[in-house]
Amino acid sequence: MSAFDATSRTSAPTPPVAERRPHRREHHGRVFVDDYEWLRDKDAPETREYLEAENAYTDAMTADLKPLEDEVYEEIRSRVKETDMSVPVRSGGWWYFSRTEEGRSYAKHCRVPVPQQYVDDPADPAGWAPPEVSPDVELPGEQLLMDGNAEAEGHEYFALGAFSVSQDGTMLAWATDTEGDERYTLRFRSLDPEVTAPDEEVSGIAAGVTWSRDGRYVFYVTVDDAWRPDTVWRHRLGTTRDDDDKVFHEPDESYWIGVGETRSEKYLQIAAGSKITTEVWCLDSSDPAGEFWCVRPREEGVEYDVEHAVIGGEDRFIITHNDGAPNYVVAEAPAGPIEGPLRDLRTLVEHRDDVRVEGVDAFARVLVLGYREGALPRFALMPIDPDSTAGTGEYTRFEPVEFDEELFTSGPGSNPEWNSPVLRFGYGSFVTPGRVYSLDLATGERTLLREQEVLGGYDPSGYVQRRDWATAGDGTRVPISLVMSNDTAARVDSGEQVPTLLYGYGSYESSIDPAFSVARLSLLDRGMAYAVAHVRGGGELGRLWYENGKTLTKRNTFTDFVDCARHLIDSGLTAPDRLVAEGGSAGGLLMGAVANLAPELFAGIQAVVPFVDPLTSILMPELPLTVIEWDEWGDPLHSEEVYDYMASYAPYENIEAKDYPAILAVTSLNDTRVLYVEPAKWVARLRAVAPSANSADRPVLLRCEMSAGHGGVSGRYERWRQTAFEYAWTVRTAGAG
Structure with a gap:
């Protein structure tokens, strides 16, 4: 007998009526009778x-x-311009971009080399102007890294959970989910004919992977039975998963963990966080097989994140935290473990009741402050003077980047390179299609790299x-x-x-x-x-x-x-x-x-x-x-x-x-x-x-x-x-x- 009455055969559709199977739930002396809890059995034929x-x-x-x-x-x-391409992003000696083609659901991921003269002189702003990419036109030296359509073939569902190239540009680590349950399988692909990719895969991981600077290791996260990211693993290329090292485990079920690195690539980082508390662990990326150390032990209700900057030739931590500051402040300290309250650190951005500080991106030449004011996301810049004295010298004030519209969204875009002389940022609104700009950090000049093209004659003034x-x-x-x-x-x-x-x-x-x-x-x-x-x-x-x-x-x-x-x-x-x-x-x-x-x-x-x-x-x-x-x-x-x-x-x-x-x-x-x-x-x-x-x-x-x-x-x-x-x-x- 069916667990429900299906649609009748009359002319008017009749909704299914689920069978009532009373299930008693009692907590704190309160009783609730749930007639439909039986639908939780996903594999039961009557549920399907x-x-x-x-x-x-x-x-x-x-x-x-x-x-x-x-x-x-x-x-x-x-x-939609179905045959299209993204704005190339420079990372290492390559420009990375994606192409979409009419009739194809997924993107092709590609790259072309940066001319050697600009690799040798990374301070030249001309070397940061992305190449012109045209639909259906292959660029000189263009390399196809992955065709998402080929990888998705034969699957009803397909999602990328990781797509990360080693620092030397020779190896791709990528992870896919073909079920929709956010459990990914990690694989490797050689991007250099002189380098052989390891024939290995790691299944059941969470999204994201992080390479060590030397390209010998990747760090990834696994989840527990409740789908909580709880363990960080170190995998050495050329070995099996059984040989992977467990480098961090979070037993507290109220915490998630993630692994990454500072933009400078100086430190690998593990962040553990609940909804109200965080804790960050670091490891010098020159020693990827070493032990992570804690920046500051967790304190309930205190959240913080850590970025790395070099000021006056010294390694410094730029820390956004809420210790005694509900809307957060930005502080700085010597790179290393921090003793004592975060509120005692030197403050760069003071607390304000009407401004929510959301974080800082640190680059070689500038700190980029993300904040929220008037219910809008904004950002501001603070140049770093290489001659300033870390911890004692005066910093330049953060200067907001201004826009004309009443409502808008703005913020830093894809900026993987720490030493870039330009800053990529995004802008858009309900009526302005998304824009990508490049900001020259020396002159302040903005260059519009791209505005989302809307076919059919869209006019924002309408x-x-x-x-x-x-x-x-x-x-x-x-x-x-x-x-x-x-x-x-x-x-x-x-x-x-x-x-x-x-x-x-x-x-x-x-x-x-x-x-x-x-x-x-x-x-x-x-x-x-x-x-x-x-x-x-x-x-x-x-x-x-x-x-x-x-x-x-x-x-x-x-x-x-x-x-x-x-x-x-x-x-x-x-x-x-x-x-x-x-x-x-x-x-x-x-x-x-x-x-x-x-x-x-x-x-x-x-x-x-x-x-x-x-x-x-x-x-x-x-x-x-x-x-x-x-x-x-x-x-x-x-x-x-x-x-x-x-x-x-x-x-x-x-x-x-x-x-x-x-x-x-x-x-x-x-x-x-x-x-x-x-x-x-x-x-x-x-x-x-x-x-x-x-x-x-x-x-x-x-x-x-x-x-x-x-x-x-x-x-x-x-x-x-x-x-x-x-x-x-x-x-x-x-x-x-």
């Missing part, structure tokens, strides 16, 4: 059968959207972006970013309410910054406004903005979003029957909570890989990533207060017998971050509890990708197709033209 039935129902309910989906897909494709503010229930002002076409803005100015998509995230101190999207034009050109609610829990307005939207203040995230929606309605921009909300992952939790709090404000809600059953997941430390998440959400397993607080907002547990808007939930079977079972259970319970979830005009739909992970499908054409489907649903639900 149910998910396939949900997909079939969604296909049936959205069959009439297919023409619009095809139209949006073709619009996206027509705006669109407008602006900042608005909503007022939360407690009086807090919440920023909203808005973008729309000039025609839509004129309609709003004349008093018309327009269809609107309101996006939100609001977790992990992550910020949703202004960025251009080719696909989004298909919404804007149909008369929709696009809005971003920068709710608490994100990082747009500093550390306290984050702190006031996590753990026992998490409900602020949800109520801020509701207040932003009400503001857009009360201001006349839109109306409840024209407003669609969207969020993914932790933003999917936001969508689930908002659906319960204020369903009357929305025509539809789209939840992508949504974290909608947070209490069940956070109560299960054996699940991937759960213990790490306790610093973000709280620990309901051991705290009655946290349990009750999470239970008060958990979307799955707070479904009520009331009218909900149309809902589209999108998930992936192989997602290891937010398991497919959460949206599957959520949809099943919505249908069982809320009558509107079964209606034809406000259906609750689930689409599960059966061979993908947290990031969804792989391959650019598949991603465009997925976006086109979601946008078609949004356009119809919002009543756009």
Whole structure:
């Protein structure tokens, strides 16, 4: 007997009805009966059968959207220069770049040599002007390092987790995932006919690898049973995995680890961090077989990172930390272990309540400060005087790099070379396609290397972006970013309410910054406004903005979003029957909570890989990533207060017998971050509890990708197709033209 009733054979599609199998959960004397926990068994035939039935129902309910989906897909494709190339990046004696070709989903990774005269004189800025790369035109000396299309052949899913060339340029270390579960297999490829690649592979690693300076070793990370990166290994080329050395292991289940190196390549680094605490270990890269040493032992609540600079001929550490400084400061110290509090170090950038310091990139000639001010990401430069005295001399002030638009995103780009006389940086906004600039550090001159080309005659002057503010229930002002076409803005100015998509995230101190999207034009050109609610829990307005939207203040995230929606309605921009909300992952939790709090404000809600059953997941430390998440959400397993607080907002547990808007939930079977079972259970319970979830005009739909992970499908054409489907649903639900 099937565990559910499939679609009926009548003319109107009928949603699958999952069988109820009561499962009792009890903590702190609280009992919750979960009827759909059986869907967690991923390998059970009835689970697969149910998910396939949900997909079939969604296909049936959205069959009439297919023409619009095809139209949006073709619009996206027509705006993209499919045969294209990236701006070459100089590393060592080579320029590295990628090519994409029409009809091919993945990039080709290539390189050409830097002329010898510029290798011999790296200080010459002329040697840092990238070569002109043209579609379908091979450059002299061009070498194909990897064709992603060839590697992806025969796989439904393909993702690169590492692509790193040894310092001498002779060997490539690369890692791939063909399941979507973020477990990668590491392999090696010779890039020099005189050098033989080792016939070996290392499977089951996390993303990323780091070469030793001498090219004899690579360092990689493995994960534990809960998918937590917990161990760093040293692999010597030409040996087997059984010979690899375990160089670092983190037993604390609330910590992740990663391995890398300073830009100067002077130090290899291991960083261990929880959501609130970090610890950095270093090793001189000239001794890759040596022992790592701790820069400063971890102290709960203190986060720091370390960069290496040379000032006055001395090795110095540039340290960004929050010891006594919620929005972080930048300090410097001699390179080596640090004794005593970080707050006692010499400060280069003081704490400010209105500016969040995000870190420093150190180069031979300049320090680059990343910071956030006015809910926008910015950067500033501080030249390093080679004649200054380390630790005692005066540093030049950091000077901001200024831009003209009200809303924008800016920051350093790909700059692998420590001794470069130029700085590559990126810039863009909701209306300005992404740009890549080169900044001459000696003269300050900016050179535009490339602007994202949008085919079909895109004109940024035909669109407008602006900042608005909503007022939360407690009086807090919440920023909203808005973008729309000039025609839509004129309609709003004349008093018309327009269809609107309101996006939100609001977790992990992550910020949703202004960025251009080719696909989004298909919404804007149909008369929709696009809005971003920068709710608490994100990082747009500093550390306290984050702190006031996590753990026992998490409900602020949800109520801020509701207040932003009400503001857009009360201001006349839109109306409840024209407003669609969207969020993914932790933003999917936001969508689930908002659906319960204020369903009357929305025509539809789209939840992508949504974290909608947070209490069940956070109560299960054996699940991937759960213990790490306790610093973000709280620990309901051991705290009655946290349990009750999470239970008060958990979307799955707070479904009520009331009218909900149309809902589209999108998930992936192989997602290891937010398991497919959460949206599957959520949809099943919505249908069982809320009558509107079964209606034809406000259906609750689930689409599960059966061979993908947290990031969804792989391959650019598949991603465009997925976006086109979601946008078609949004356009119809919002009543756009």
